[in-house]
Amino acid sequence: MSNLSWSSIEFLYPMWLWLLPLPLLITRIAPSYRTQQAAIKVPFFNLLVDALKLPTSDGASQLTPAKWQRILLCLSWVLILLAVTKPTLLGPPQVREQIGRDIMVVVDLSGSMAEKDFTAKNGQKVSRLDAAKEVLKDFAKTRKGDRLGLVLFGDAAFVQTPFTSDHQVWLDLLEQTRVEMAGQSTHLGDAIGLTIKRFEDSKKPLPTDKSREKVAIILTDGNDTDSYVPPIDAAKVAKVKGVRIHMIAIGDPQTVGEQALDMDTINTVANASGGQAFQALNQNELRNAYAEIGKLEPQLYQSTTYRTKQSIHQYPVMFLVLIHLFFFGFMSCKRAKQKSHQSKGEHHV
Template identity: 35%
Template sequence: MHFEIAYKWVVFLLPLPLLIYWLMPAMRRRRAAMLVPFFKRAATVSHQRPKKSAWVTRRNFFAWIGLFLCWICLLAAASSPRYVGKPAKKTKTVRSFLIAADISFSMAETDWVMDGKRVSRWDAVKSIMKNFVKERKSDQIGLVMFGSNAYLQAPLTTDLSTISWLLDQTEVGMAGQMTSIGQAIAFGIKVFKEDTIKQKIMLLLTDGIDAGQDILPLDAAQAARKDSIIIYTLGIGQAKGSGGYDLDEKTLKDIASATNGKYFNAMNEGELKKVYAELDKMQPVEYEEESYKPVTLLYYYPLIAAALVGLVFHLISGTISLFRRSS
């Protein structure tokens, strides 16, 4: 860090009190006088010349020094002295990224294999998602978990370590056993409305079919499009065709298409990693940097000095006047 004066031009105000003293007329005050019939005779006897009932106040030498030092301290404060550190750059948040994850009972299926071990769909998704979140350093991330209903797990924030921790605390079934895709999208729209950043991305992750409660997924997608929200849909598992299936790919594709997003499908760990990699390419991490200098203001030191100087010289002047009167 180095010392710096912000307003160097303040030094030109140093002679201002002298200019005012020379150019402005002296302040005159009226003084009460007593008139007596023998005034002229008293003046003749005392050999003193009568004066007008006004005078120019004169200050002693110490008072002038005190006032000048106070003026210097005030100018020093007005010049804004400071310690300035080295210029640094701060990453600015440029995008809001909301993850809406399905944690209905179907996500407890242990049909995924990671590191040679069978794990549930949610554990696999959660593990890979944490790495994805970790890399979104310029985005603010939010979490919405849904099942029968949608719930806010984490508001939009740049604290990515907290997001990862909250993912660890989330378990299947916490939001109910059914899948309400329409509610999840509608809830995500509400979360975005509290946000001021224009770029709004939603990642909708599910392995099931919408339960058909309250809000239809496509109606919610149209509402999201009006709010300029892009939705990427991610299907976990594989559609079984006619006669019942695990995944409604058509609805997820329609949601993505309606909001200018894209549909992805993942049936195993490797494919899910590829999905996140492709998503990174489509929505790359963007950095907007703001330059700033760490500044420590020091103006209050000369202000304190001005107050102390004024107090000391006032006491000195008062003491001198007291001695003069006593003598």
């Protein structure tokens, strides 16, 4: 069944095909081959030739090949040239993809994310979480080749989506998120700690994992409350583990009575891990923040197309040998029969 997938033939050394007309040029330019034969010398040779009207030659006879011999010679020459061009069967195109980055998107689901102080594209007021979902949909489209994960946090942090290359599955699970899923508080430090753990758990014993970039994008609208691990300490661990954290602070917490965002902590967390911090008070600024992160973390995705190759140069040679063996056997049998008939005729006489 696999042979049916071969789609084309490639000649590695096609320049040999320029020699196809060489035998024709040789027959046109070079003299014909002549073979010496025994002859009887008679003084009246010229009279005999004129009387019988026979063609003469200068002490030699010219061999004239039969039609089938000409065809065999031409076919042999073509097959030899085909073999030296090294014909190769090309398999169907196959794409080899190399994943560039692991990106963990961390979303705050505290109570304030339900506040409708963002404006959608259609002009309607939407909640901060819905605005984030809309922007993240566009962000996922720009991350071809990256593995995306999703961590949600509130009173506690949990993994909504482990790292996956199927962005549609990731978007479907993102769409299922609700504010009431995680509680009212904001355990930012615990979310960072869980994110680091997921990066460690996702490691595989492959050489490509050593060069894979690890990035976390944390979206929050509140200050850390009662995390087991302070956010700054968690960021220092992330730096050691090679995880860059980009922080996005959204909304205005004062509109719902929360403690104001501690931008110093957010900036420190981003800087300590090698990332950057952004503040978005509306949906356009949120979209710009993700666009800027896309510039800071450009795609490392690489795609190469290749086709499997299988040389078939041996088949023309095999076919040529079989043809010659067939004709050699055929002519040998024919000569043997002729000799047999001649011997029988002589014996009869």
